[in-house]
Amino acid sequence: MEEQTYTLKTPECFNLKDIFTCGQCFRWQQNEDKSYTGIVKQNVIKIKQENGTIKIKSIGKDNIQELTTQYFDLERDYKKIQNKLSQIDENMKTSIKYGQGIRLLNQDLWETLISFIISANNNIPRIQKIIQRLSENYGNPIKFENKIYYTFPTPEQLKDVTIETYRKLGLGFRDKRIYETTQKILKKEVDLQKLNQNQNTQEVREILLTLPGVGPKVADCILLFSTLKRLEVFPIDVWVNRVMNELYIHGEENKINKKQIEQIAKQKFGKLAGLAQQYLFYWRRENEGL
DNA sequence: GCGCAGGGGGTCG
């Protein structure tokens, strides 16, 4: 495999720190020179933002220009989305200003599915470690700049991994969920290839919910952060719960039910609820002391 | 220092 490079003018609304720390991905790490290295499908990618340009170096199967365009959602007009959301209220203006550079990545559906099952009742450092361990044990090695990186294992690569082995890898009670979901995918009880052919988001959501370990919040994350890219969903985790209560309900955080939040999100943000969620989540979590 | 609650990007029974 050969190295590729690709340089492009920095798009509007594009900032690596915002993209990688807004909570949608687990496989990027920052280097000393402020560049980031990550694994995308069967490629290792290093990306650096400087002086109005994005410089990318990669090694792997895919054409770097096509991959970048797709993965970073470069064909969507985020400025337009931000302008629309900004008209809704001051909260939107503030949070968008804070997270201007956020883009919703088009991540591999299978990887997103497994990653967010792992995320349940878990914290980000441990989620990252677990995914790293799974990849080291079952993914493909790729050498890049004298280091070995590992791709996320395919369903086939996890085919014979037992629940006990998952437990040893530190997955905890998620062991069974990962095992059973993988088996269902392999048997095509849920066909990930065909899932996106379904136009109706509610129907896709229902299908995802049949997989062990996938509840409402995880399903919405998959719908939003993967190639399914359904911008109208609104994942509600503890942070979104918190910020919505503070901004729109003015009530006791733990007394509010999710249905009420869902309803407010839908009526206020409509088809762009997912983006609104990201700006609010990122803003609130990065300003924890408020 | 060390030990022990507390809680974390929820889901399941």
Place this chain on the structure above:
DNA sequence: CGACCCCCTGCG
């Protein structure tokens, strides 16, 4: 609605 695996944090 409580339990759940693991691990990291904060407090006593």
